[in-house]
Amino acid sequence: MQTASYRLVTIVAERTVRDRLLNTIHRLGATGHTMQEVQGEGTRGLSGATWERPSVKIETIVTEEIAERIADHVAERYFQHHSVIVYLQDVEVLRGSKYAPQNEEA
Amino acid sequence: MLDVLLASLLSPVVLAFVLGALAVTVKSDLEIPAPLYRALSIYLLLAIGLKGGKALSETPLTEVVGPALATVGLGILTPITAYTVLRRLGRMDRTNAAALAAHYGSVSAVTFIAAVTVAQFAGVPSEGFMPALVALLEVPAIIVGLMIAYARGERAGSWRDAMREVVTGQSIVLLLGGMAIGWIAGSEGMAPVEPFFVSGFQGALTLFLLEMGMAAARRLRDLRSVGMFLVGFGIAMPIVHGALGVWVGGLAGLSVGGAAVLGAMVSSASYIAAPAAVRVGLPEANPAYYLTASLGITFPFNLTVGIPLYLALAKVLGG
Numbered sequence: 001m002q003t004a005s006y007r008l009v010t011i012v013a014e015r016t017v018r019d020r021l022l023n024t025i026h027r028l029g030a031t032g033h034t035m036q037e038v039q040g041e042g043t044r045g046l047s048g049a050t051w052e053r054p055s056v057k058i059e060t061i062v063t064e065e066i067a068e069r070i071a072d073h074v075a076e077r078y079f080q081h082h083s084v085i086v087y088l089q090d091v092e093v094l095r096g097s098k099y100a101p102q103n104e105e106a
Numbered sequence: 107m108l109d110v111l112l113a114s115l116l117s118p119v120v121l122a123f124v125l126g127a128l129a130v131t132v133k134s135d136l137e138i139p140a141p142l143y144r145a146l147s148i149y150l151l152l153a154i155g156l157k158g159g160k161a162l163s164e165t166p167l168t169e170v171v172g173p174a175l176a177t178v179g180l181g182i183l184t185p186i187t188a189y190t191v192l193r194r195l196g197r198m199d200r201t202n203a204a205a206l207a208a209h210y211g212s213v214s215a216v217t218f219i220a221a222v223t224v225a226q227f228a229g230v231p232s233e234g235f236m237p238a239l240v241a242l243l244e245v246p247a248i249i250v251g252l253m254i255a256y257a258r259g260e261r262a263g264s265w266r267d268a269m270r271e272v273v274t275g276q277s278i279v280l281l282l283g284g285m286a287i288g289w290i291a292g293s294e295g296m297a298p299v300e301p302f303f304v305s306g307f308q309g310a311l312t313l314f315l316l317e318m319g320m321a322a323a324r325r326l327r328d329l330r331s332v333g334m335f336l337v338g339f340g341i342a343m344p345i346v347h348g349a350l351g352v353w354v355g356g357l358a359g360l361s362v363g364g365a366a367v368l369g370a371m372v373s374s375a376s377y378i379a380a381p382a383a384v385r386v387g388l389p390e391a392n393p394a395y396y397l398t399a400s401l402g403i404t405f406p407f408n409l410t411v412g413i414p415l416y417l418a419l420a421k422v423l424g425g
Contacts, residue, residue, distance in 0.1 A: 016385045020267075037140075044393075053382070054140055081262050081389035 004096025126319020155284020161234025185211030205391035208251025268387025340403030348373030375400035
């Protein structure tokens with residue numbers, strides 16, 4: 001089984017910034033994403049509870065370089081005033097070319 | 107006054123609200139699934155839009171112009187009074203005062219629906235075109251509230267995105283869209299959908315209020331952090347705005363029921379459209395303030411005491 005190393009970027013954010021985040025990660029080079037509605041609680045107290053629109057968890061698998069760019073952008077743009085968290089993980093994926101069509105096959 | 111108050115307090119809608127609050131207090135595992143809540147809010151907004159549109163198609167335009175102008179005027183005035191009170195008396199910072207002003211200028215659709223129901227029950231039904239006034243009251247107040255904040259310097263949010271949120275938000279789309287459908291279809295065209303949208307309305311509202319009670323009670327956890335001033339504001343401001351709405355509504359030619367409903371609308375604080383717009387336009391404002399005040403304090407107050415009060419006032423002024 002041939003696998004390739006990539007980074008999994010996970011962003012959990014309040015619903016109000018969802019569309020802007022999606023635009024941004026695709027502009028910065030992500031070739032796809034997976035998204036789900038989530039609930040939770042954090043330092044800002046805002047949760048995804050009922051009438052407040054649920055928060056979203058956006059996952060995207062990208063190259064190291066794009067992952068850094070996404071993380072930097074989110075930190076700079078949203079950390080101060082929005083409830084947003086970001087974390088990065090190493091992942092081994094099948095069909096590596098799906099995630100970086102312009103890059104050389106990893 | 108007392109019988110209206112009692113009838114209002116003992117209506118299934120208010121009792122469901124109390125039950126929801128009680129369920130949270132005793133830590134019940136009762137939970138309204140989020141998709142159901144969203145479906146109910148879509149149903150309610152579309153239903154009042156449809157009803158209003160149908161009524162509008164049967165009303166001469168000249169009857170609507172006066173109340174419509176009065177409503178827009180109130181929508182511009184009330185965020186300014188709320189802001190002034192919060193700044194002068196509450197010594198609140200500009201950002202949070204402007205955020206709260208947008209909420210208290212705007213309107214809560216559920217308070218509106220409850221007021222229509224109570225007025226009907228009290229034998230002074232309001233005008234059928236009132237939903238049109240809800241749409242007119244909702245938008246200008248949020249814009250004025252945000253303008254106050256943006257006029258005072260750099261903001262972290264985006265004015266353009268906030269305006270988009272105001273105009274394309276679900277409550278405006280459903281209200282105005284429903285009104286357009288009801289207006290085009292007229293009373294004959296509406297007949298086939300009425301069993302669903304009219305007969306089911308009060309039941310759906312009861313279910314919705316159950317969830318609202320739970321949401322309001324959950325909000326009360328933040329009560330200590332927002333301070334006593336905001337609690338007082340959440341009760342006194344609606345009374346002042348409500349009285350103003352009743353008075354102006356009467357002057358603009360609304361019936362006793364219509365003036366009372368307009369009073370309830372003007373007194374109410376938005377908790378669906380305004381929070382969404384303010385979160386985008388003024389992300390630096392603290393949501394604990396505006397959500398707790400509008401949902402945890404003003405909404406329950408209006409539902410139980412406010413609406414009967416505005417009704418009594420409308421009767422005194424108009425009767």
